[in-house]
Amino acid sequence: MGAIVIKADNRSRKILKELAEQLGAQVTDIKDDQYEDFLLGQIMDSEKTGKTVSRAKIFNKLSSK
Template identity: 50%
Template sequence: MGAVVIKIDKRNNLLISKLVKELGGKVISINDDQFEDFALGNLMENNKTNETISREIIMKKLRNER
């Protein structure tokens, strides 16, 4: 079974939720912070390189050093 994430205004959200429930689906409401966490996690997963980077390189990037 798959899932669909739809981000719409509150009024339409209620309408879509009602329709999904009538069709036998399950609706899970999440807030904006949870949506951003999901989107960031998805972005990170899609761009994963499996490369190992040293702590020194990471710290330089965080300090804006070259």
């Protein structure tokens, strides 16, 4: 099963929600902060390198700022 996320104004959102329900889809409303969390997660996933960094390097970087 897949999902789509559509950000729309209230009028369009209502129309799209009704259409999706008529087509038999499950519709879930999410709040703006939940949407922002989703987008942040996407950005984090796209930036993953798979490399590990030592704790010392992290603290050195943090202390240099």
